Amino acid sequence: MTTKSVAIVGATGAVGKKILEKLLERNFPVQSIKLLASSRSAGKEIIVGGNTYTVEETVPESFDGVDLAFFSAGGNISKMFAQEAVTRGAVVIDNTSAFRMTEHIPLVVPEVNEHALQNHTGIIANPNCSxxxxxxxxxxxxxxxxxxxxxxxxxxxxxxxxxxxxxxxxxxxxxxxxxxxxxxxxxxxxxxxxxxxxxxxxxxxxxxxxxxxxxxxxxxxxxxxxxxxxxxxxxxxxxxxxxxxxxxxxxxxxxxxxxxxxxxxxxxxxxxxxxxxxxxxxxxxxxxxxxxxxxxxxxxxxxxxxxxxxxxxxxxxxxxxxxxxxxxxxxxxxxxxxxxx
Amino acid sequence: MTTKSVAIVGATGAVGKKILEKLLERNFPVQSIKLLASSRSAGKEIIVGGNTYTVEETVPESFDGVDLAFFSAGGNISKMFAQEAVTRGAVVIDNTSAFRMTEHIPLVVPEVNEHALQNHTGIIANPNCSxxxxxxxxxxxxxxxxxxxxxxxxxxxxxxxxxxxxxxxxxxxxxxxxxxxxxxxxxxxxxxxxxxxxxxxxxxxxxxxxxxxxxxxxxxxxxxxxxxxxxxxxxxxxxxxxxxxxxxxxxxxxxxxxxxxxxxxxxxxxxxxxxxxxxxxxxxxxxxxxxxxxxxxxxxxxxxxxxxxxxxxxxxxxxxxxxxxxxxxxxxxxxxxxxxx
Known part of the structure; x- marks a missing residue:
């Protein structure tokens, strides 16, 4: 299985941290992990599974070479950077409400409608928790x-x-x-x-x-x-x-x-x-x-x-x-x- | 308006205390108030509105001369004493579930079915809080x-x-x-x-x-x-x-x-x-x-x-x-x- 270069946008938030933990826990085939957040959090270090990760500021170039970007930093950040990430070659899994009801964007719970992923055009929306x-x-x-x-x-x-x-x-x-x-x-x-x-x-x-x-x-x-x-x-x-x-x-x-x-x-x-x-x-x-x-x-x-x-x-x-x-x-x-x- | 001799059964409980407080607050025409509870609580003093009330043990004779008895000491106590209180001349307002679904006992919320009180035979049930x-x-x-x-x-x-x-x-x-x-x-x-x-x-x-x-x-x-x-x-x-x-x-x-x-x-x-x-x-x-x-x-x-x-x-x-x-x-x-x- 090919490994993936992964980015987590909103890595310092409650959900961002859980994404990092779960990626490691579930042995997701990761080649590299890039933690992104606002300029305020840039430089912050996050330790998970014995590894130290340094948070970087989210800029358009952050997504160069990224295969898979998880967004969980609020709808505005998704609206600002998700399409940019897709343009630079990433598939985006967006945990905000920004694109959930957009007609051509799949809204997916794998146990329910995994088939909807087939027609994605770069962005996939993660539904609301409830x-x-x-x-x-x-x-x-x-x-x-x-x-x-x-x-x-x-x-x-x-x-x-x-x-x-x-x-x-x-x-x-x-x-x-x-x-x-x-x-x-x-x-x-x-x-x-x-x-x-x-x-x-x-x-x-x-x-x-x-x-x-x-x-x-x-x-x-x-x-x-x-x-x-x-x-x-x-x-x-x-x-x-x-x-x-x-x-x-x-x-x-x-x-x-x-x-x-x-x-x-x-x-x-x-x-x-x-x-x-x-x-x-x-x-x-x-x-x-x-x-x-x-x-x-x-x-x-x-x-x-x-x-x-x-x-x-x-x-x-x-x-x-x-x-x-x-x-x-x-x-x-x-x-x-x-x-x- | 004739004043009433009132008894509160379960007077040391959360609801019993509120009944006493509300009786005084709403100027209910009280002639006397008798606080009743289990033998364990007998002798306990309760101070409300500057007055001190001494709790007595609930026994059949407690209801002699009582016009109105509020029961709030659990369904078993109501089953044991409510009919006794009626026999001795009291009207019982029962806050437990003991008689609520008994066919001939009115279950009353005054804003909704005050008319049901007309046919009472001594016991009136207060519905469940919810x-x-x-x-x-x-x-x-x-x-x-x-x-x-x-x-x-x-x-x-x-x-x-x-x-x-x-x-x-x-x-x-x-x-x-x-x-x-x-x-x-x-x-x-x-x-x-x-x-x-x-x-x-x-x-x-x-x-x-x-x-x-x-x-x-x-x-x-x-x-x-x-x-x-x-x-x-x-x-x-x-x-x-x-x-x-x-x-x-x-x-x-x-x-x-x-x-x-x-x-x-x-x-x-x-x-x-x-x-x-x-x-x-x-x-x-x-x-x-x-x-x-x-x-x-x-x-x-x-x-x-x-x-x-x-x-x-x-x-x-x-x-x-x-x-x-x-x-x-x-x-x-x-x-x-x-x-x-």
């Missing part, structure tokens, strides 16, 4: 029973908002008694005009609001799910909520499948052994997924599988995954692995 | 537009599991770095065979499991909602999740109303000014309900009102209330106030 874990878990059900409708409520971790949000949660968590007066300057999002404490709270806003009253995070789940499944007739609606959890997104997912007469046990059987999925679903042993125990794990965990007593095709699932791994870094590397196969 | 805030918020919509279906995912506070659960969250919150190894001995429920940390986690189990795979908390929401609305044809399904929040339950509620052509603005207008409801719903000012700011408040807060883009009668609401107040103590006192009117 979308990835949901479609991974629903794909086996969609294949076997059909899928008509999805209504999801999320329980999302602060690490999705970056290292500063984690620090803010940690600091606020010490202020139990005067929790309502905790200082807040990051969440719900760094650019927002108002900030609220996340410790001992639940904030029903992730990203900014659209004129429809939905947040961009909710619209990502709605639109990306339809694109990945290639099904514009699928009904999807979403409510996205940030929680005082460090890492690990949870989702209460309600589905209406395309068949009646299916039992919760049928759903469970369709999920057991499916790629990337671990079923944790045994009430008798209080076995169900929880974000605290999904942190650091590659899999998507599914439990609380139940039939809606009042609807012949309705089911509940509780889906949990590490938002920095399957929700971001791992999925990006799985895309790269699919490409070189 | 049910109360949901039906309060949905009642004006049900009246105006009809209600066909409810799918709810909850985000529930630890104070619903008592003072020990609050202490456990506080203690675990200091263990940020080794959070997955936090000691846990209370949640998901004191009687469970396994316990999980709640700090930096989300536990998709409240109360124990039924053979259907639903938890008792979920079944309470499903069955109580149908009973309070008096509508067996209403479709209700629920997923209940415990969060690292001290007080304040949040709910992501999806509804299908009985009319099409209704807008989110119509829903908002139907809720503004409705009894017990405060609408906090302005994306332009990041105004939406959050549990951290609902703590200590009497009202049910509603926001994030949106139309499902893919369903002509589907809407989302985000409903937050103090689970110890409107979810328990306040609603019990509102029932008492309805009775004496």
């Amino acid at each position: 979308t990835i874990q949901m479609v991974t878990a629903l794909q086996p059900l969609r294949e076997k029973f059909g899928m008509k409708r999805i209504i999801v409520s999320t329980y999302q971790a602060v690490s999705g908002a970056g290292a500063e949000a984690i620090a803010e949660l940690q600091s606020q968590s010490g202020q139990f008694a005067d929790r309502a007066d905790s200082e807040a300057s990051i969440l719900p999002s760094a650019g927002a005009s108002k900030h609220y404490p996340i410790a001992f709270n639940a904030i029903p806003q992730i990203d900014s609001f659209d004129s429809s009253g939905y947040t961009l995070e909710e619209l990502k789940m709605i639109n990306e799910t339809k694109k990945i499944f290639g099904d514009d007739d699928l009904h999807v609606s979403a409510t996205c909520v940030r929680l005082p959890v460090v890492t690990g997104h949870s989702e209460s997912v309600y589905i209406e499948i395309g068949k009646v007469g299916i039992t919760a046990e049928d759903i469970r059987e369709a999920l057991v052994g499916a790629p990337g999925i671990v079923v944790q679903d045994d009430p008798s042993t209080q076995s169900y997924p929880m974000p605290l125990f999904a942190e650091g794990e590659d899999d998507v965990f599914v439990g609380r599988i139940r039939k809606d007593p009042d609807h012949p095709a309705g089911f509940h699932l509780w889906i949990v995954a590490d938002n920095l791994l399957k929700g971001a870094a791992l999925n990006s590397i799985q895309i790269a692995e699919s490409l070189i196969r | 049910t109360i805030q949901m039906v309060t918020a949905l009642q004006p919509l049900r009246e105006k537009f009809g209600m066909k279906r409810i799918i709810v995912s909850t985000y529930q506070a630890v104070s619903g599991a008592g003072a020990e659960a609050i202490a456990e969250l506080q203690s675990q919150s200091g263990q940020f770095a080794d959070r997955a190894d936090s000691e846990a001995s209370i949640l998901p429920s004191a009687g469970a065979s396994k316990h999980y940390p709640i700090a930096f986690n989300a536990i998709p189990q409240i109360d124990s499991f039924d053979s259907s795979g639903y938890t008792l908390e979920e079944l309470k929401m499903i069955n109580e909602t149908k009973k309070i609305f008096g509508d067996d044809d209403l479709h209700v399904s629920a997923t209940c999740v415990r969060l690292p929040v001290v007080t304040g339950h949040s709910e992501s509620v999806y509804i299908e109303i009985g009319k099409v052509g209704i807008t989110a603005e119509d829903i908002r207008e139907a809720l503004v000014g409705a009894p017990g409801i405060v609408v906090q719903d302005d994306p332009s000012t990041q105004s939406y309900p959050m549990p951290l700011f609902a703590e200590g408040e009497d009202d049910v807060f509603v926001g994030r009102i949106r139309k499902d883009p893919d369903h002509p009668a589907g809407f989302h609401l985000w409903i937050v209330a103090d689970n110890l107040l409107k979810g328990a103590a306040l609603n019990s006192i509102q029932i008492a106030e309805s009775l004496i009117r």
Whole structure:
């Protein structure tokens, strides 16, 4: 197998670091690794697997000789440099929202729509974290029973908002008694005009609001799910909520499948052994997924599988995954692995 | 107005204390107040509003001369003493699940079904906390537009599991770095065979499991909602999740109303000014309900009102209330106030 010259743009961020770690851990056939970030981080050293890497500033020439560039430095950086990297010969796997809904750019979760990679023209988009874990878990059900409708409520971790949000949660968590007066300057999002404490709270806003009253995070789940499944007739609606959890997104997912007469046990059987999925679903042993125990794990965990007593095709699932791994870094590397196969 | 001799059973618990506080705060016409609890708490002194109350052990004779007895000491205590209290002349307002689904016992949220009080035979049941805030918020919509279906995912506070659960969250919150190894001995429920940390986690189990795979908390929401609305044809399904929040339950509620052509603005207008409801719903000012700011408040807060883009009668609401107040103590006192009117 030919080895690849790899660049990671946004290498100092939470996801960028996980991409580097996972590349080494999964023995990706790397010839060289170039860590790129803003001029502010240039010169910084990152030690992974006993090796020291020095961060360089991202400039157009950074991509000369690069085969594969992972972008995870925000949508603006992707818009500025992704096409440049492609022009200089790289394939770009972009973890931002910059190109996800662009018609000719594949939006890929390998367990679901690996085939979409065939028509790529240089840029491949990695979906939003909360979308990835949901479609991974629903794909086996969609294949076997059909899928008509999805209504999801999320329980999302602060690490999705970056290292500063984690620090803010940690600091606020010490202020139990005067929790309502905790200082807040990051969440719900760094650019927002108002900030609220996340410790001992639940904030029903992730990203900014659209004129429809939905947040961009909710619209990502709605639109990306339809694109990945290639099904514009699928009904999807979403409510996205940030929680005082460090890492690990949870989702209460309600589905209406395309068949009646299916039992919760049928759903469970369709999920057991499916790629990337671990079923944790045994009430008798209080076995169900929880974000605290999904942190650091590659899999998507599914439990609380139940039939809606009042609807012949309705089911509940509780889906949990590490938002920095399957929700971001791992999925990006799985895309790269699919490409070189 | 004639004054009443009042007893509070479970007076040393979180809800019992709130009942006492609210009775005084709302100038309920009290002739005397008797605080009752287990023999373990007898002799304990409770100071509220400058007055000192001494806790007595609950025995059958405790209810002699009592007009109104609030029960909030667990279902077993209610089963042991509620009928005894009625026999001795008291009206019982029971905050446990002991009698909620008993056919001839009214299950009452005054804003919704005050009329059900007319046929009481001594015991009146106060619904489950998560049910109360949901039906309060949905009642004006049900009246105006009809209600066909409810799918709810909850985000529930630890104070619903008592003072020990609050202490456990506080203690675990200091263990940020080794959070997955936090000691846990209370949640998901004191009687469970396994316990999980709640700090930096989300536990998709409240109360124990039924053979259907639903938890008792979920079944309470499903069955109580149908009973309070008096509508067996209403479709209700629920997923209940415990969060690292001290007080304040949040709910992501999806509804299908009985009319099409209704807008989110119509829903908002139907809720503004409705009894017990405060609408906090302005994306332009990041105004939406959050549990951290609902703590200590009497009202049910509603926001994030949106139309499902893919369903002509589907809407989302985000409903937050103090689970110890409107979810328990306040609603019990509102029932008492309805009775004496």
